[in-house]
Amino acid sequence: MLFFTQCFGAVLDLIHLRFQHYKAKRVFSAAGQLVCVVNPTHSLKYAPTRCAAVQASTEQDILPPCHHHEAVHDPQLVPCTCPLFSCPWEGHLEVVVSHLRQTHRINILQGAEIVFLATDMHLPAPTDWIIMHSCLGHQFLLVLRKQEKYEGHPQFFATMMLIGTPTQANNFTYRLELNRNQRRLKWEATPRSILECVDSVISDGDCLVLNTSLAQLFSDNGSLAIGIVITTSKVHSSEAEM
Amino acid sequence: MLFFTQCFGAVLDLIHLRFQHYKAKRVFSAAGQLVCVVNPTHSLKYAPTRCAAVQASTEQDILPPCHHHEAVHDPQLVPCTCPLFSCPWEGHLEVVVSHLRQTHRINILQGAEIVFLATDMHLPAPTDWIIMHSCLGHQFLLVLRKQEKYEGHPQFFATMMLIGTPTQANNFTYRLELNRNQRRLKWEATPRSILECVDSVISDGDCLVLNTSLAQLFSDNGSLAIGIVITTSKVHSSEAEM
Numbered sequence: 001m002l003f004f005t006q007c008f009g010a011v012l013d014l015i016h017l018r019f020q021h022y023k024a025k026r027v028f029s030a031a032g033q034l035v036c037v038v039n040p041t042h043s044l045k046y047a048p049t050r051c052a053a054v055q056a057s058t059e060q061d062i063l064p065p066c067h068h069h070e071a072v073h074d075p076q077l078v079p080c081t082c083p084l085f086s087c088p089w090e091g092h093l094e095v096v097v098s099h100l101r102q103t104h105r106i107n108i109l110q111g112a113e114i115v116f117l118a119t120d121m122h123l124p125a126p127t128d129w130i131i132m133h134s135c136l137g138h139q140f141l142l143v144l145r146k147q148e149k150y151e152g153h154p155q156f157f158a159t160m161m162l163i164g165t166p167t168q169a170n171n172f173t174y175r176l177e178l179n180r181n182q183r184r185l186k187w188e189a190t191p192r193s194i195l196e197c198v199d200s201v202i203s204d205g206d207c208l209v210l211n212t213s214l215a216q217l218f219s220d221n222g223s224l225a226i227g228i229v230i231t232t233s234k235v236h237s238s239e240a241e242m
Numbered sequence: 243m244l245f246f247t248q249c250f251g252a253v254l255d256l257i258h259l260r261f262q263h264y265k266a267k268r269v270f271s272a273a274g275q276l277v278c279v280v281n282p283t284h285s286l287k288y289a290p291t292r293c294a295a296v297q298a299s300t301e302q303d304i305l306p307p308c309h310h311h312e313a314v315h316d317p318q319l320v321p322c323t324c325p326l327f328s329c330p331w332e333g334h335l336e337v338v339v340s341h342l343r344q345t346h347r348i349n350i351l352q353g354a355e356i357v358f359l360a361t362d363m364h365l366p367a368p369t370d371w372i373i374m375h376s377c378l379g380h381q382f383l384l385v386l387r388k389q390e391k392y393e394g395h396p397q398f399f400a401t402m403m404l405i406g407t408p409t410q411a412n413n414f415t416y417r418l419e420l421n422r423n424q425r426r427l428k429w430e431a432t433p434r435s436i437l438e439c440v441d442s443v444i445s446d447g448d449c450l451v452l453n454t455s456l457a458q459l460f461s462d463n464g465s466l467a468i469g470i471v472i473t474t475s476k477v478h479s480s481e482a483e484m
């Protein structure tokens with residue numbers, strides 16, 4: 001009986017996934033765009049018990065949570081950059097991607113232009129939607145976070161980080177685009193390096209920020225589709241070009 | 243002595259204005275773009291005494307503040323649509339522009355592409371920056387508002403309204419663009435009709451919304467430059483075009 005119930009559940013999940021994918025395809029019907037359905041993860045980094053511990057440690061150190069690996073002996077080692085978990089791992093920058101895939105089960109996608117379809121936007125904060133994106137010979141981490149910077153007022157923050165150094169990050173430009181109901185919102189910026197910590201990028205507000213009302217305007221049945229384009233920007237388009 | 247002090251003040255103002263204009267020109271150096279320096283106005287509509295009165299009336303009527311003219315006898319008459327003042331004027335849609343210019347001293351600019359340079363972004367909420375924009379045979383009202391939807395958390399809201407009917411408004415698309423420090427933010431939408439009330443557009447959040455931190459990232463020395471483009475959209479670009 002349990003087996004049949006599970007089978008039925010799996011079939012329902014598949015139908016739901018197929019439906020989500022179909023919806024995204026309908027919206028982003030331009031050929032060549034890969035639609036990726038991204039399910040939410042309730043961030044464990046901000047769970048009440050962990051929060052208290054982080055707060056206690058930052059009150060001592062006056063350092064943001066992600067700098068808890070400051071005392072690294074080998075300067076070439078970097079801490080785990082997973083935005084979801086406080087993980088004691090450290091290693092070389094070249095193996096961060098495989099650590100994120102294997103230990104934290106973050107998916108990786110190929111393609112210069114992809115559509116990130118975040119499901120279940122109604123879930124309470126803090127919640128993260130995360131994928132890695134492989135493109136132009138580099139790997140990027142896309143983070144969409146629902147967070148209450150001000151109590152009772154959840155906001156959505158979306159940013160793209162290069163899994164590389166800040167110097168390498170300066171060679172790229174990323175664009176996030178929302179498009180629905182005759183409304184468009186585009187955010188274009190240079191990605192930050194994963195070494196700079198996603199938490200501080202979001203707390204600085206240097207990313208695409210959406211109020212709940214705007215997020216609802218761009219959502220379709222609880223899912224938010226974000227078009228992503230990454231380009232090289234060796235000679236960065238000047239501000240005058242606007 | 244007073245005369246000399248006033249003269250000196252006027253010269254200082256002129257130098258300041260010239261400096262602001264020069265800064266905007268530097269940022270938006272593309273030929274043909276008209277830079278318009280827009281000074282803030284502290285909204286009298288939301289002054290504490292007025293607020294209490296509006297609140298009392300809306301608690302009775304359950305209507306937003308701008309619907310206080312519902313009991314118009316001639317259906318062709320529209321109330322004053324000035325976002326700054328509660329004004330008892332009513333008249334035909336065709337004379338709204340001249341009323342806004344003459345009575346409320348709102349400037350009007352010509353040109354398909356203009357740069358709206360809002361000064362003194364640091365001023366406390368509620369504050370409005372307003373101009374009218376004449377283009378493609380119609381007049382539009384651009385409103386930038388600093389408002390505290392959540393106490394202690396001011397936000398900036400920017401929208402464009404057509405001084406015309408909702409049917410006429412559907413024929414246009416407007417784009418607001420911020421561009422500074424290798425970051426770009428673009429908002430594109432169909433303008434709302436001035437008959438729909440700017441207050442409700444802003445409270446719905448159906449406009450360009452900026453947190454204080456994002457507004458600071460895009461500001462230059464306390465001034466925010468917004469590039470504005472209006473186009474006709476008889477055949478509105480489909481969502482699939484993204």
